Amino acid sequence: MTAETHPETVDRELTMSRAMVEAIADEMHENEEVFYMGEDVADYGGIFDSTQGLLDEFGHERIVDVPISETAYLGAAVGAAQEGMRPIAELMFVDFFGVAMDQIYNQMAKNTYMSGGAVNVPMVLTTAVGGGYNDAAQHSQTLYGTFAHLPGMKVVVPSTAYDAKGLMHNAIRDDDPVVYMFHKRLMGIGWMPAPDGPKTPVPETDYTIPFGSADVKREGSDVTVVTLGLHVHRALEAADSLAEEGVDVEVIDLRSLVPLDTDTVLESVRKTGRLVVVDEDYRSFGVTGEIIATAAEDALADLEAVERVAHPDVPIPYARPLENETIPDVEDIAAAVESVHR
Amino acid sequence: MTTISKEKLTGFYEDMVTARYYEERLQEEYLVGKQPAFDISAGPIPGELHLAAGHEASGIGVCHHLRDDDTVTAPHRPHHIAIAKDVDLDRMTAEIFGRETGLSSGKGGHMHLFDPEVNFACSGIIAQGCPPAVGAGMAAKKRGEDSVAVAFLGEGAISQGAFLESLNLASVRDLPVVFVIEDNDWAISMPKERVTAPLDGSRRADGFDMPGIRVDEDDVVDVYRAADEAIGRARDGNGPTLLELQVHRRMGHFMGDPETYRPEEDQELAKERDSIERLKEELRSHGVDEETMESIKTAAHERVDEAIEWAKEQPKPDPDAAYEDAFVNPPSGVTDTEPEFDLAGGED
Ligand SMILES: Cc1ncc(C[n+]2csc(CCOP(=O)(O)OP(=O)(O)O)c2C)c(N)n1
Numbered sequence: 087m088t089a090e091t092h093p094e095t096v097d098r099e100l101t102m103s104r105a106m107v108e109a110i111a112d113e114m115h116e117n118e119e120v121f122y123m124g125e126d127v128a129d130y131g132g133i134f135d136s137t138q139g140l141l142d143e144f145g146h147e148r149i150v151d152v153p154i155s156e157t158a159y160l161g162a163a164v165g166a167a168q169e170g171m172r173p174i175a176e177l178m179f180v181d182f183f184g185v186a187m188d189q190i191y192n193q194m195a196k197n198t199y200m201s202g203g204a205v206n207v208p209m210v211l212t213t214a215v216g217g218g219y220n221d222a223a224q225h226s227q228t229l230y231g232t233f234a235h236l237p238g239m240k241v242v243v244p245s246t247a248y249d250a251k252g253l254m255h256n257a258i259r260d261d262d263p264v265v266y267m268f269h270k271r272l273m274g275i276g277w278m279p280a281p282d283g284p285k286t287p288v289p290e291t292d293y294t295i296p297f298g299s300a301d302v303k304r305e306g307s308d309v310t311v312v313t314l315g316l317h318v319h320r321a322l323e324a325a326d327s328l329a330e331e332g333v334d335v336e337v338i339d340l341r342s343l344v345p346l347d348t349d350t351v352l353e354s355v356r357k358t359g360r361l362v363v364v365d366e367d368y369r370s371f372g373v374t375g376e377i378i379a380t381a382a383e384d385a386l387a388d389l390e391a392v393e394r395v396a397h398p399d400v401p402i403p404y405a406r407p408l409e410n411e412t413i414p415d416v417e418d419i420a421a422a423v424e425s426v427h428r
Numbered sequence: 429m430t431t432i433s434k435e436k437l438t439g440f441y442e443d444m445v446t447a448r449y450y451e452e453r454l455q456e457e458y459l460v461g462k463q464p465a466f467d468i469s470a471g472p473i474p475g476e477l478h479l480a481a482g483h484e485a486s487g488i489g490v491c492h493h494l495r496d497d498d499t500v501t502a503p504h505r506p507h508h509i510a511i512a513k514d515v516d517l518d519r520m521t522a523e524i525f526g527r528e529t530g531l532s533s534g535k536g537g538h539m540h541l542f543d544p545e546v547n548f549a550c551s552g553i554i555a556q557g558c559p560p561a562v563g564a565g566m567a568a569k570k571r572g573e574d575s576v577a578v579a580f581l582g583e584g585a586i587s588q589g590a591f592l593e594s595l596n597l598a599s600v601r602d603l604p605v606v607f608v609i610e611d612n613d614w615a616i617s618m619p620k621e622r623v624t625a626p627l628d629g630s631r632r633a634d635g636f637d638m639p640g641i642r643v644d645e646d647d648v649v650d651v652y653r654a655a656d657e658a659i660g661r662a663r664d665g666n667g668p669t670l671l672e673l674q675v676h677r678r679m680g681h682f683m684g685d686p687e688t689y690r691p692e693e694d695q696e697l698a699k700e701r702d703s704i705e706r707l708k709e710e711l712r713s714h715g716v717d718e719e720t721m722e723s724i725k726t727a728a729h730e731r732v733d734e735a736i737e738w739a740k741e742q743p744k745p746d747p748d749a750a751y752e753d754a755f756v757n758p759p760s761g762v763t764d765t766e767p768e769f770d771l772a773g774g775e776d
Pocket residue numbers: 125154156178182185504505552553554581582583584585586610612614615616677681
């Protein structure tokens with residue numbers, strides 16, 4: 087394992103999906119116990135390119151297509167992990183977790199605790215999240231808050247290719263269950279255009295990014311914007327446009343929700359005094375409330391204004407004007423920043 | 429064996445050519461603005477689109493036994509079933525185009541078509557239409573009505589817990605439910621031999637003590653006969669049946685699917701085994717001439733074109749409507765909603 091290489095010193099750029107796959111392939115070469123299972127992960131290469139090319143290298147025994155029976159195969163991953171293997175199991179869209187919820191939140195997440203630490207579950211649950219392409223309420227959620235709320239699983243959300251690789255290495259090596267949530271719009275899939283941001287330089291050597299290390303993606307002194315996933319890029323875009331108006335925005339990418347890097351958030355809030363939290367997930371009982379509560383508990387004296395930008399508490403609608411209304415965009419973020427900066 | 433009248437057969441033909449042409453027109457409209465590089469989020473029809481060309485014999489053969497008060501739950505590939513169940517074609521099309529006058533006011537889209545007038549509902553989550561169909565069967569039985577419920581699902585969906593649990597519940601309660609498996613051999617890229625045992629899905633019925641019937645060719649007449657038995661049994665109060673119907677997927681799983689996993693011969697075969705051509709043979713043998721078939725087809729195409737034109741002229745929803753409909757009885761602080769159409773369920 088090498089230490090984190092600074093991405094700017096590398097001239098090879100990868101899409102987020104290529105970076106993810108590279109980490110998986112590396113780990114599979116290193117460790118016979120690692121295997122990947124999910125629907126359409128073999129010949130299709132993953133609907134969102136999450137396993138592109140792996141079948142050719144590892145064959146159907148280690149890149150395993152499974153029946154559409156999430157309870158069975160996610161639960162099977164739990165069982166294999168408890169036997170000491172290191173399965174990676176993919177839930178095609180996070181929205182489908184409901185059909186297998188018990189295996190996820192009672193078995194995968196709690197067996198370590200309930201066994202008093204006698205067994206552990208070193209598996210990775212990968213899953214696609216996010217909207218922005220009009221697929222409606224059963225195929226567009228992020229559910230960050232849901233997974234982070236239920237105890238016992240680590241939850242990571244990369245926003246760039248560089249982070250995706252380092253976080254994946256860390257996820258596979260972790261002895262606890264990790265939920266690895268990748269945003270469809272960041273993957274660099276042919277049929278779903280990504281913003282420029284997620285494609286970054288990625289070192290060929292392996293490296294890990296520790297969980298609980300938020301990344302300051304842009305430094306600034308006036309307002310702190312805390313966010314994750316796709317909205318890191320939207321926040322950066324908003325920050326660029328606000329810079330022209332003389333507002334200096336700091337953008338923090340949480341990168342993992344469990345564990346949560348409260349230090350980086352608090353340090354920034356103490357500096358700027360103004361906090362905006364942006365989340366593609368539902369507004370109530372989620373990431374926005376959590377971050378603001380953290381700031382209120384530990385940096386109340388420095389806090390001058392807060393604002394949250396999130397999906398309103400309704401299911402995600404299908405028609406374009408409706409979805410555009412509900413999913414936060416660059417303008418929504420800019421408006422929130424302006425309102426706390428006043 | 430039940431004899432099938434010429435009128436019935438021409439009725440099948442009308443619905444089958446309507447469904448097929450509807451898919452062709454949707455395909456055309458869907459690709460507008462998404463070319464040359466396919467971009468799923470561009471163009472007049474948003475989101476994913478799963479076309480059902482090659483599935484017609486199943487939806488039409490089954491639903492021609494149904495009344496408006498019978499319930500149908502459809503999966504993510506619903507158009508042919510909706511057409512056969514007499515779902516309002518105009519409003520369904522407006523929904524697919526994301527318009528205000530769509531069946532769900534633009535909130536649901538093509539995988540979530542709800543038409544309470546004819547008891548039709550959809551879900552995009554695999555096999556999750558099965559339990560609600562069991563519930564509809566339960567309601568009919570409790571009320572002493574002779575309506576039935578039909579749940580459609582793909583052969584890839586039959587390993588899903590919700591399906592298996594539903595078979596059992598329907599069986600132990602002797603409910604008027606028919607489960608219809610549309611076997612097109614593929615679950616996205618996964619051929620059934622890789623993910624399903626046994627290959628004959630109708631054998632799942634054995635484990636739940638209910639009759640299982642499989643129709644090997646996608647022949648609408650065979651389907652109609654098999655469905656007659658299954659739906660008749662349900663309507664007569666003799667419990668559920670599992671019906672597995674061979675169909676074919678003429679297209680990719682969804683629009684934009686490169687189908688690189690699928691052997692070309694298989695794609696060719698799917699197109700050759702055309703249930704519409706088969707039915708035309710049957711019609712000829714009943715003395716229906718080409719002219720009659722042509723005029724039925726022309727009228728069907730006109731109806732489809734009109735629905736699409738109408739839908740495209742419909743207004744787009746007001747962005748503020750996004751906040752309506754989460755509840756029919758909104759808690760304070762939540763935007764109020766006035767249902768524009770009669771509510772299907774209870775309203776207290
Ligand atoms: C619970 C759940 N898992 C996975 C999916 C993704 N998915 C949508 S369609 C599909 C394949 C369905 O195959 P089949 O049931 O055979 O129907 P077909 O598409 O062939 O008509 C899958 C895996 C989903 N919608 N819901």
